[in-house]
Amino acid sequence: MRIAYLEDEVELAETVGGWLRNAGYQVESFKSGADCARAVENQRFDVCLLDWMVPDLSGAEVMARLKIKLKHAMPPVVFATGRDSEEDVVGILTAGADDYLIKPLSRPLLLARLQAVTRRWQGGPNASSTQHFGRLVVDYSRRQITLDGQLVVLTDRETDLALYLFQNVGRALSRELLIQVVWSLTPDIDTRTVDVHISALRRKLALSPEFGWRLVSIYRHGYRLERDTA
Amino acid sequence: MRTELMRVLLLLVTISIVVTASGLLYRIDNLVYDLGQRLNWRPAPTDVLIVAIDQSNLERLGRWPWPRYRHARLLRNICASKPAAVGINIAFSEASDDSSADDLLAEAIAECGNVVLPLVIESTQTGGQLLETPPIPSLAFAAAGLGRIGIHLDEDGIARSVDLREGIGIAAWPLLAEDMLRVARRLPKKYGNTPTVNDTPDLGHRLVRETRRRFEYIGPPGSFPRLSYSEVLDGKVSPIVLAGKIVLVGVTAVGMGDALPTPVSALADPMPGVELQANVLLSMLEQRLITPLPLLASLLLAAILASAPMLWLPRMMALPGLLISLTWLVMVGIFSAILPIVSQYWFPPSGALVAGMLAFPLWSWRRLELARRHLDQELRQLRSILPESQASDEGINEIQTLGFEERIVCVQEAQRTMQNLETQRNEALAFISHDLRAPLAGAVRQLESEPNCQPERLLPSLRRALAMAQAFLWLARAEALDRRQMKELELVSILHQAADDLYSLASQRRLKLLRHLPDETVWIKGDFESLERSAFNLLHNALSYAPEETVVLLGLDPPRAGEIRFWVENDGPRLVAEQIEKLFQRFSRGDRADANSSGTGLGLYFVRKVAVRHGGTAGVTCSDGKIRFWVRLPSGEEPVTKDSSLSRLSRRIKALSIAELRRVSGAGGSEKK
Numbered sequence: 001m002r003i004a005y006l007e008d009e010v011e012l013a014e015t016v017g018g019w020l021r022n023a024g025y026q027v028e029s030f031k032s033g034a035d036c037a038r039a040v041e042n043q044r045f046d047v048c049l050l051d052w053m054v055p056d057l058s059g060a061e062v063m064a065r066l067k068i069k070l071k072h073a074m075p076p077v078v079f080a081t082g083r084d085s086e087e088d089v090v091g092i093l094t095a096g097a098d099d100y101l102i103k104p105l106s107r108p109l110l111l112a113r114l115q116a117v118t119r120r121w122q123g124g125p126n127a128s129s130t131q132h133f134g135r136l137v138v139d140y141s142r143r144q145i146t147l148d149g150q151l152v153v154l155t156d157r158e159t160d161l162a163l164y165l166f167q168n169v170g171r172a173l174s175r176e177l178l179i180q181v182v183w184s185l186t187p188d189i190d191t192r193t194v195d196v197h198i199s200a201l202r203r204k205l206a207l208s209p210e211f212g213w214r215l216v217s218i219y220r221h222g223y224r225l226e227r228d229t230a
Numbered sequence: 231m232r233t234e235l236m237r238v239l240l241l242l243v244t245i246s247i248v249v250t251a252s253g254l255l256y257r258i259d260n261l262v263y264d265l266g267q268r269l270n271w272r273p274a275p276t277d278v279l280i281v282a283i284d285q286s287n288l289e290r291l292g293r294w295p296w297p298r299y300r301h302a303r304l305l306r307n308i309c310a311s312k313p314a315a316v317g318i319n320i321a322f323s324e325a326s327d328d329s330s331a332d333d334l335l336a337e338a339i340a341e342c343g344n345v346v347l348p349l350v351i352e353s354t355q356t357g358g359q360l361l362e363t364p365p366i367p368s369l370a371f372a373a374a375g376l377g378r379i380g381i382h383l384d385e386d387g388i389a390r391s392v393d394l395r396e397g398i399g400i401a402a403w404p405l406l407a408e409d410m411l412r413v414a415r416r417l418p419k420k421y422g423n424t425p426t427v428n429d430t431p432d433l434g435h436r437l438v439r440e441t442r443r444r445f446e447y448i449g450p451p452g453s454f455p456r457l458s459y460s461e462v463l464d465g466k467v468s469p470i471v472l473a474g475k476i477v478l479v480g481v482t483a484v485g486m487g488d489a490l491p492t493p494v495s496a497l498a499d500p501m502p503g504v505e506l507q508a509n510v511l512l513s514m515l516e517q518r519l520i521t522p523l524p525l526l527a528s529l530l531l532a533a534i535l536a537s538a539p540m541l542w543l544p545r546m547m548a549l550p551g552l553l554i555s556l557t558w559l560v561m562v563g564i565f566s567a568i569l570p571i572v573s574q575y576w577f578p579p580s581g582a583l584v585a586g587m588l589a590f591p592l593w594s595w596r597r598l599e600l601a602r603r604h605l606d607q608e609l610r611q612l613r614s615i616l617p618e619s620q621a622s623d624e625g626i627n628e629i630q631t632l633g634f635e636e637r638i639v640c641v642q643e644a645q646r647t648m649q650n651l652e653t654q655r656n657e658a659l660a661f662i663s664h665d666l667r668a669p670l671a672g673a674v675r676q677l678e679s680e681p682n683c684q685p686e687r688l689l690p691s692l693r694r695a696l697a698m699a700q701a702f703l704w705l706a707r708a709e710a711l712d713r714r715q716m717k718e719l720e721l722v723s724i725l726h727q728a729a730d731d732l733y734s735l736a737s738q739r740r741l742k743l744l745r746h747l748p749d750e751t752v753w754i755k756g757d758f759e760s761l762e763r764s765a766f767n768l769l770h771n772a773l774s775y776a777p778e779e780t781v782v783l784l785g786l787d788p789p790r791a792g793e794i795r796f797w798v799e800n801d802g803p804r805l806v807a808e809q810i811e812k813l814f815q816r817f818s819r820g821d822r823a824d825a826n827s828s829g830t831g832l833g834l835y836f837v838r839k840v841a842v843r844h845g846g847t848a849g850v851t852c853s854d855g856k857i858r859f860w861v862r863l864p865s866g867e868e869p870v871t872k873d874s875s876l877s878r879l880s881r882r883i884k885a886l887s888i889a890e891l892r893r894v895s896g897a898g899g900s901e902k903k
Contacts, residue, residue, distance in 0.1 A: 085707065086759050192753070195720040199751050202726060209733030216730070217723050219758045 001118060002026045004045045006036040006062065007080070008054045012105075016049075019107050025114075033057025037065050045075045047118050049110075052081040052092075060095060067096055076117040080105055086219040093221050099172045112226075116170030131166060133227065134212050136205060138166045145205065152204050157182055161197050162205065165215075165225040174222035198223055234596045239540050241592060242585040246536035247529050250581030259578035260386055263444075264493035266567030272448045274455055278508055278515075279475045281308065282456040282482040290460050294486060298322070298331040302338035304463050304479070309342035311472035315414035317346045317406050317511075319379060319480030319488075319504040322365040332368055340372040346409045347373040351380055351396065351437065360398050360437055374413045377406030381490060381506055382442065389490040389501075392510055394421065394441035401438040407511035414476055418517045444520035444576055445513035447494040451501040454508045456482065476511065480504025520570040523577050531577055535562055536585030543593045555590040562586055598634075605637050612644035654709065657816065661702060665831075669695040701832040708760050708836055711843040716755045721863075722747050722786065724758065725796060728765035729784050735773050736782065743773070746785035754794055754863055760840040764848075767833040768798040768859045776800035789865040793846075797860035804852045813850065814838045837861060 003025045007013040013029050020027045028045075030036035033054045040048060040062075048066075050059035057065070063077050076098040081088065084102045092100055098117045101110060131138045137146045143159055145152050154162060160182040165173070175191050182197075183189045198215065207213040207225065214226040249255055281304070288294060301320070308316055326332055339345045347365045364370050378396055381389045394408065395401035404412075411417035448454070459479070461467055480503060481488075488503030495501050501509075513519050523531065539558060543551050566579035632640065669691035676683050676691075729745055736743040765784070772782045783799040805813070816835045834848075837859075841848040846863035 086757075192718070192720075192751070195723060196751050199720065199723055199749075202723070203749055208726070209730050214730045215723075215726070217720075217727055217758070220717060220719065 001046045002028065002044065003114070004036055004040050004048045004075075005029045006033060006049070006054060006059060007031070007051045009051075016105060016110070019110065020049075020114075023111050023114075033059065033062045037062045037069075040066055040075070041069050047075050047114060048077045049114070050077060050079050050097075052079060052083060052088075060092065063096060078113055078117060080110075090219050090221045093172060093174060093218065099224075112170055116168075119170075133166070136211075138163065140167075147205060154201075154204065158197055158200055158204075161194075162201050165201070165223075169225050169227050172218055172222060172224045175220075176222075178222065194223075234600065235540060235544055238589075238592050238596055239537050242536045242540070242589055243533045245588060246532040246581035246585035248581070249584050250528055250532040250578060251525070253578070255580035255584065256385055256578070258580040258583060260384060260388065260390070260493075262563055262567050262579055262583075263390065263570070263576065264388070265563075266569075266571055267447055267493045269567065270446065270571045271453075274448065274453055275512055276455075277314075277475050278454060278512055279313075279472065279477050280454045280456045280482070280504055280508055281459055281462050281477060281479045282502075282504070283459045283480065284456075285483045287459045288483055288486075291463075294481075297328065298326050298335040299328075300463065301479075302331070302334040304459065305335070305338040305342055305345065307462050307465055307467075308472055308477055308479075309338075309344075311467075311469035313344070313472050313475050313477045314416065315344045315346060315374075315410045316342060316477045316479065317348075317377070317410040317507065319348055319406070319478060319507055321348055321350050321363065321379075322369050323350065323363045325366050332366065336368045336372040339369060342374075344374050344413045345372075346375040346377055346406060346413055348379040348406050349376045349403055351378065351398065351403070362398055362403070375409035376403070377409035378403045379406045379488075379503060379507060381503070381510075382439075383490070387491060389492050389506060391442050391444045393439035394443060396437065396439045398437055401440040405510060405514075407507055407514055410476060410478075410511060411514055416476075416515060418514065420517055421514055421519070442522075444522070444570065445510045446518050446520065446571075447492060447501075447509050448512060450494050451492075451499060451505055454505055476515075478504050478508050478511070480507070518574055520574050520576050523575050528577055532579075532581040532585070535579075535582035536589075539586060539589035540593070543589060548594065551593070552590055555586065559583060559586045602634060602637065605641060609637065609640050609644065612641070612648070658702070658706070661698075666695055666698050666702070669698070698832075701836065704760070704763055705832050705836050705839065708763075708839045708843060711757055711760060711840070713755075713843065713845060716757055716844070718753055719756050719758055719761065721752045721754050721756075721761070721794065721796070722750075724762045725765050725784060725786060728762055728769055731766060732769045732773060735770070739773055739776075740778050741773055741776055742781045743769070744781055744783050746783055748786060748788060752786065752789065752794060752865075754844075754865060756844050756863065757840075760836075760843075764837045764840045764861055765796065765798075767837050768861070771833060771859065772798045772800035772857075775802060777802075792865050793862055794865045795860050795862045797858050799856050799858040801855055802852075802857040803855075805850065805857065810850050814848065834859075 001024070003020060005013065005017060005020070005027055007016065007029065008031050010031075013031070017027045017029055028039065030039065031054070034057050036048075036050070037057060039045075048063075050062055052059040059079055059081070066074055066077075077096070079092050079097050079100040080103055081092070081100060082103045083089075089100055099113050101113060129140060131140070135148050137149075139145070140163060143163065145154065145159070145162055161178065164178070164181050175194050178194050179189050179191070183193070201207060202215050205213075207215045209228050212228050214228045216224045216226060218224060253259075283294075291300070301318070305316065305318075322335070339347070347369060349365070350363045351360060352363055353360050364376055365373065370376060380393070380396060382391045382393055384390050392405060393401070395404060397403045408417060408421060411421075457467055457471070462472075482502040482504060489500035490503065490506060492501045492506070522528075539555055542554055546554065562579055562582050566577050566582075570576045672691045673688050673695075676688060725747055726745070729743055733743065769782065769784060776782050780801045784796070785799065786796040787794070814834050814837075816832065838848040841861045841863065844863050846861065848859070848861045850857060850859045852858070
């Protein structure tokens with residue numbers, strides 16, 4: 001799998017490049033945003049890992065340029081940034097990044113995020129299959145979820161939301177996206193509804209670290225369901 | 231400033247011109263004029279005499295009217311002394327019963343040859359038609375001249391001016407005074423060449439007046455030398471007294487005839503007509519009749535005087551400006567009061583005075599307005615660069631509604647905020663230079679002294695430095711929190727998230743982390759990151775200090791009385807009050823902390839700061855061997871959205887889904903308890 005890696009700090013680029021190569025990625029490092037954008041436009045990359053602050057074109061500008069040039073053929077983008085304020089993070093995600101990482105980078109987190117965004121891009125789990133997550137078993141074809149073998153009683157919307165979350169474990173999902181997917185038939189839905197349903201799922205499906213789950217709010221932007229296997 | 235000046239100047243000039251042109255404030259003009267006249271007492275003249283019919287004469291010679299032969303005798307006595315001219319201020323408009331007396335008088339007049347008789351222009355008793363009433367023909371024929379004795383009364387009923395020519399249809403008649411001077415051959419050329427008949431067309435029965443002039447008073451009633459009628463009649467007066475003089479004969483007795491109020495006498499002490507005539511005569515004789523300035527000249531002068539204050543007002547502070555403006559008013563008043571005395575021209579000063587009076591308030595108003603604008607601008611700038619303190623919740627637009635003093639208070643507040651920021655900056659510098667530098671310097675020293683140093687020995691101090699920098703960053707953000715920019719948040723999920731984050735620490739320390747959180751969502755207005763960080767800090771504290779194998783609780787009390795309170799509870803010794811106070815201070819670590827703990831000393835300070843920035847507070851309570859740190863926040867009420875049908879619909883859907891959720895969770899939602 002080819003990854004375009006934009007980072008102007010040489011030492012950091014070497015370290016992270018090493019992690020990625022060890023994990024089986026083909027890494028192409030760029031020190032300049034313009035070079036990176038040109039390369040991604042002309043060659044096929046499976047994922048981009050962009051630093052925000054680079055001397056010429058910033059990561060955000062690279063992404064904006066790629067979006068215009070490549071449109072739907074654009075590879076998923078993960079940002080690595082030292083800017084961790086809500087404004088910045090939500091800004092990146094709204095601009096179309098698939099996920100973000102706050103520097104200093106941690107190797108497992110980086111690999112998990114990259115895996116999550118690339119997995120989705122190669123297609124989710126088979127829609128007719130069943131998935132086992134420890135105590136939870138998710139049956140996509142029958143639209144049922146069992147906890148310790150007990151069927152969990154969920155409303156239709158909660159089921160939709162839960163199935164979508166389990167299909168996109170590790171991926172940042174914006175409220176708007178969740179509303180589009182789950183409440184596509186209901187116009188003018190209050191974004192609070194999403195939170196109410198998430199809160200219900202957290203409780204009913206016991207999505208807490210005790211059971212290997214973390215249901216993370218990304219500020220007020222959206223949610224990410226993470227498998228916490230450590 | 232320059233345009234302001236021009237604006238005020240224009241306004242002042244306009245005011246002065248309008249007031250001057252309209253004569254609106256003639257009372258002020260007259261006041262100034264009268265004041266000038268009162269200041270202008272002069273010694274009694276030597277060549278004008280009044281032969282007065284006073285009270286004592288009436289008592290001696292019997293009641294008025296007197297027989298005309300008596301007047302004839304008087305005239306003969308006077309003329310015997312060769313006066314320059316004699317004017318009689320007694321109207322002989324009807325023939326007396328005794329025609330021989332009329333003849334006697336006519337003879338006496340003719341013999342004198344220099345007697346001027348009065349003509350009265352009066353309205354008839356019925357109908358108000360005007361009539362010129364000369365003396366009876368025999369007398370008029372004998373007289374050397376005929377002159378009007380009319381005096382013009384101003385709007386306020388005071389006699390200040392005369393019309394040099396007046397008449398019905400044609401302004402034909404000169405004044406008695408003028409004719410007397412002509413007879414005496416002492417009429418100044420200036421007045422002498424006034425044409426007696428002019429070209430103006432006959433205006434029918436209207437009264438025509440020409441060449442109005444003000445005249446001067448030499449003093450209050452009684453200023454002219456007087457001779458008693460009876461004494462002259464009896465020949466008791468030496469001929470030298472009358473020789474060559476201009477003599478006026480008339481009634482001065484109080485309550486008789488034609489006394490009028492004058493600028494120099496109060497209303498209670500009117501001046502007899504004969505003395506008025508004497509004053510007019512003297513003014514003419516001395517060429518001191520006062521001409522009002524032509525309109526254009528008055529307007530120009532008024533405009534110049536009105537704009538004068540703008541010469542100094544822009545250059546002066548308020549008090550000197552006020553004092554000089556007041557002085558200026560007095561000066562303009564004195565100038566226009568003295569002008570007629572010095573140059574025989576009258577300038578009505580009311581326009582200039584009003585403008586002078588308004589100059590200071592107008593200019594001060596514009597100045598204040600400028601100051602206010604500047605203040606507002608400064609305030610806006612300050613507000614835009616300062617993180618908003620919760621003390622001033624008003625938006626920037628609402629500056630308009632503030633009073634002047636409130637604005638000053640606002641600026642002072644901003645100033646204080648600036649000072650606070652300065653203090654914070656200094657604290658930050660102190661923090662960086664000491665707390666942050668120390669662990670980093672330690673690590674560097676270790677690396678330098680032992681090249682093959684174990685990473686494990688370096689890591690703690692580096693981690694500590696990193697944690698400090700991070701905590702400091704968060705704190706800086708918390709200090710910049712602005713309540714107006716906070717948005718709706720779900721508090722329960724934030725607390726869950728904080729607990730999730732610390733699960734691994736809890737399991738490391740073999741502590742049980744329990745959540746007493748409600749199943750429902752709880753909404754407040756707040757800042758996501760800082761609230762999550764607050765909960766994290768409280769939990770981290772509890773997990774760091776709680777004895778092993780105990781329970782740490784994270785709880786959220788249901789909203790009550792507009793307040794929401796979340797708390798973290800762990801086992802621990804009771805804290806005393808001063809310890810508690812110290813806990814929430816900046817860079818302080820509890821006494822329980824050991825030297826190499828990762829605590830930054832900013833955790834609880836941060837928690838309190840965030841709570842305060844959200845309009846709440848943070849605190850700690852101890853009971854039964856438990857320590858509970860809590861954060862109290864104002865509960866976010868259901869936001870009142872605009873009542874469109876769409877939002878109503880969305881609310882209904884939400885209500886439905888919540889109800890649905892409750893119904894379902896009611897069956898199996900008790901696993902937590």
